[in-house]
Amino acid sequence: MSLNQKITIAVDVMSGDKGSxxxxxxxxxxxxxxxxxxxxxxxxxEKLKAKLSDHPLFKEGRIQIQNAxxxxxxxxxxxxxxxxxxxxxxxxxxxxxxxxxxAASVSAGNTGALMATAxxxxxxxxxxxxxxxxxxxxxxxxxxxxxxxxxxxxxxxEEPKHLQQFAIMGSLLASAMDKNPSPKVALLNIGSEAIKGxxxxxxxxxxxxxxxxxxxxFVEGDxxxxxxxxxxxxDGFSGNVALKTLEGSCKLIAEYLKRSYKKNIFTKMAxxxxxxxxxxxxxEVDPRNYNGASLLGLRGIVVKSHGxxxxxxxxxxxxxxxxxxxQDVVGQIEKQFSVEDGITSDSEQI
Amino acid sequence: MSLNQKITIAVDVMSGDKGSxxxxxxxxxxxxxxxxxxxxxxxxxEKLKAKLSDHPLFKEGRIQIQNAxxxxxxxxxxxxxxxxxxxxxxxxxxxxxxxxxxAASVSAGNTGALMATAxxxxxxxxxxxxxxxxxxxxxxxxxxxxxxxxxxxxxxxEEPKHLQQFAIMGSLLASAMDKNPSPKVALLNIGSEAIKGxxxxxxxxxxxxxxxxxxxxFVEGDxxxxxxxxxxxxDGFSGNVALKTLEGSCKLIAEYLKRSYKKNIFTKMAxxxxxxxxxxxxxEVDPRNYNGASLLGLRGIVVKSHGxxxxxxxxxxxxxxxxxxxQDVVGQIEKQFSVEDGITSDSEQI
Numbered sequence: 001m002s003l004n005q006k007i008t009i010a011v012d013v014m015s016g017d018k019g020s021x022x023x024x025x026x027x028x029x030x031x032x033x034x035x036x037x038x039x040x041x042x043x044x045x046e047k048l049k050a051k052l053s054d055h056p057l058f059k060e061g062r063i064q065i066q067n068a069x070x071x072x073x074x075x076x077x078x079x080x081x082x083x084x085x086x087x088x089x090x091x092x093x094x095x096x097x098x099x100x101x102x103a104a105s106v107s108a109g110n111t112g113a114l115m116a117t118a119x120x121x122x123x124x125x126x127x128x129x130x131x132x133x134x135x136x137x138x139x140x141x142x143x144x145x146x147x148x149x150x151x152x153x154x155x156x157x158e159e160p161k162h163l164q165q166f167a168i169m170g171s172l173l174a175s176a177m178d179k180n181p182s183p184k185v186a187l188l189n190i191g192s193e194a195i196k197g198x199x200x201x202x203x204x205x206x207x208x209x210x211x212x213x214x215x216x217x218f219v220e221g222d223x224x225x226x227x228x229x230x231x232x233x234x235d236g237f238s239g240n241v242a243l244k245t246l247e248g249s250c251k252l253i254a255e256y257l258k259r260s261y262k263k264n265i266f267t268k269m270a271x272x273x274x275x276x277x278x279x280x281x282x283x284e285v286d287p288r289n290y291n292g293a294s295l296l297g298l299r300g301i302v303v304k305s306h307g308x309x310x311x312x313x314x315x316x317x318x319x320x321x322x323x324x325x326x327q328d329v330v331g332q333i334e335k336q337f338s339v340e341d342g343i344t345s346d347s348e349q350i
Numbered sequence: 351m352s353l354n355q356k357i358t359i360a361v362d363v364m365s366g367d368k369g370s371x372x373x374x375x376x377x378x379x380x381x382x383x384x385x386x387x388x389x390x391x392x393x394x395x396e397k398l399k400a401k402l403s404d405h406p407l408f409k410e411g412r413i414q415i416q417n418a419x420x421x422x423x424x425x426x427x428x429x430x431x432x433x434x435x436x437x438x439x440x441x442x443x444x445x446x447x448x449x450x451x452x453a454a455s456v457s458a459g460n461t462g463a464l465m466a467t468a469x470x471x472x473x474x475x476x477x478x479x480x481x482x483x484x485x486x487x488x489x490x491x492x493x494x495x496x497x498x499x500x501x502x503x504x505x506x507x508e509e510p511k512h513l514q515q516f517a518i519m520g521s522l523l524a525s526a527m528d529k530n531p532s533p534k535v536a537l538l539n540i541g542s543e544a545i546k547g548x549x550x551x552x553x554x555x556x557x558x559x560x561x562x563x564x565x566x567x568f569v570e571g572d573x574x575x576x577x578x579x580x581x582x583x584x585d586g587f588s589g590n591v592a593l594k595t596l597e598g599s600c601k602l603i604a605e606y607l608k609r610s611y612k613k614n615i616f617t618k619m620a621x622x623x624x625x626x627x628x629x630x631x632x633x634e635v636d637p638r639n640y641n642g643a644s645l646l647g648l649r650g651i652v653v654k655s656h657g658x659x660x661x662x663x664x665x666x667x668x669x670x671x672x673x674x675x676x677q678d679v680v681g682q683i684e685k686q687f688s689v690e691d692g693i694t695s696d697s698e699q700i
Contacts, residue, residue, distance in 0.1 A: 245592045249599035
């Protein structure tokens with residue numbers, strides 16, 4: 001990735017399961033590959049200085065340190081993080097976005113606390129009731145080889161207007177990130193006929209038909225990967241169920257494959273010979289290549305990395321933040337919703 | 351499978367994508383392996399007679415033919431099937447259960463029409479508001495190597511009392527089918543802490559805590575396969591999303607694997623050598639081995655096979671019907687709900 005503009009990203013290197021030893025190399029790698037990029041690593045200053053002070057990128061000022069004395073625990077409740085961790089690496093990184101010192105922030109901290117903190121510090125955009133979590137999943141049919149799916153669990157008990165807002169944000173994100181002029185937007189449903197689905201989906205479909213979006217109808221769970229669609233919109237509960245089921249299925253098959261190859265001396269030989277194939281498969285379905293979920297609908301960019309992200313995985317999340325900043329996705333959403341505002345209210349009155 | 355009692359099963363061999371040429375061999379195989387079993391195949395008599403009349407099992411009377419002149423199409427609306435297909439193979443098979451001529455029925459017809467017909471003909475059991483679809487999915491942690499999951503899409507917009515009923519039915523099914531004295535029952539959720547989840551799940555959890563079930567709390571999407579749980583309870587929308595996402599994930603990985611092995615001459619050789627391993631993997635995650643979903647909550651047993659079931663797959667569905675009949679799962683649910691009725695009403699008044 002090479003940038004045409006100078007961009008600064010704030011990176012919380014203290015949250016997550018692995019800690020700064022695993023996350024700092026990701027920061028260094030991203031900075032090495034992008035000359036126009038400055039990365040502010042947020043965490044305990046002394047500790048980080050000891051690791052970075054001799055690095056040429058630190059001396060150059062392209063990796064900087066911002067002190068934060070606290071860390072939000074992976075099982076910490078959002079309310080506790082908000083109340084007791086005002087100097088956490090997570091919060092300080094988001095503060096840098098709020099203050100305009102960074103164009104985006106990245107954290108591998110726990111989703112609930114990150115969403116609550118981001119919402120509290122940055123606030124929701126005008127015209128958007130609820131922020132949503134959006135990530136990229138593999139697709140065999142989309143021209144762009146992936147789909148953007150939201151919401152993945154920031155919300156529960158949504159109303160149709162929320163799904164409409166998710167659809168608009170997701171479509172703008174797909175446009176910006178993939179240079180896709182007209183992203184195909186679908187609703188996640190349990191049947192492809194219009195009469196199927198729960199009341200939320202049926203009502204949401206009516207709203208989406210009234211928008212300017214390229215709304216193509218419903219997809220089912222398997223359609224995420226096999227239908228020609230670029231954005232899949234769903235409520236946070238179903239979206240999270242789908243995401244976790246996908247993760248579980250991949251782990252399940254990996255486990256079965258491992259067992260099958262370990263059965264006897266012949267299968268062990270086959271495993272050896274198949275290693276390059278299996279490695280290429282692993283790379284293709286590697287969740288690390290899909291790491292980095294965008295928190296959309298806030299007045300600033302926040303990217304959530306998987307909690308147990310390693311350096312490869314975390315690097316991917318930082319690169320997503322860079323792309324979102326470069327394409328000014330937040331600005332585009334804001335612009336759309338300042339226009340949209342009238343339309344949404346009108347359609348609600350009908 | 352060898353039975354201790356004489357059982358008769360009605361099998362709709364006309365519905366589904368593949369037709370009777372694929373489904374009849376499954377019937378013959380099941381009958382061959384079970385001396386105490388009689389199978390009534392339902393469909394166009396002349397056509398079936400031409401295929402079966404020379405078969406020793408037909409001459410013995412262990413495979414019988416019941417005429418049905420119509421077939422419900424795979425994309426036919428439930429209402430149309432109910433109104434216009436009164437002599438369909440699907441309906442006639444269920445009629446045999448209602449009349450006591452068969453202990454259970456099996457069909458590969460479309461889910462909506464099958465559920466509507468079963469509900470119309472057999473009626474829902476007293477104490478049960480809505481029937482549910484339950485199937486078995488692979489598990490690495492459950493002692494029984496699989497979990498029973500319900501509802502998978504018979505219902506949308508459920509209330510907590512419906513999930514409570516699903517939990518009781520699922521637990522009884524798991525007890526009967528696995529000889530599991532105390533099935534571990536969990537609710538599908540998007541976080542393992544009690545505060546998470548939508549309002550339906552939070553309220554359902556409170557109801558389940560009041561039952562005698564071995565209720566162990568929440569599982570997430572990946573927990574279906576990796577948590578120590580025997581019954582996963584969910585609303586039909588989430589359940590169907592999870593099931594279809596699982597199917598899609600497996601197809602996705604199979605597709606990637608195929609591509610990886612086809613890359614060049616070395617990978618093609620590796621594929622050849624790995625064939626036994628891949629076949630054993632295929633057998634383990636083969637959806638055909640998990641084919642056969644039970645429609646629970648009706649006054650009779652109806653098993654739904656996947657529409658594109660082949661003979662192996664359809665045989666599995668018939669065997670599930672046999673097991674449900676042998677263990678009298680319907681009788682057990684009925685008994686439980688006649689006791690439960692008072693309790694449920696009481697707890698609702700609280």
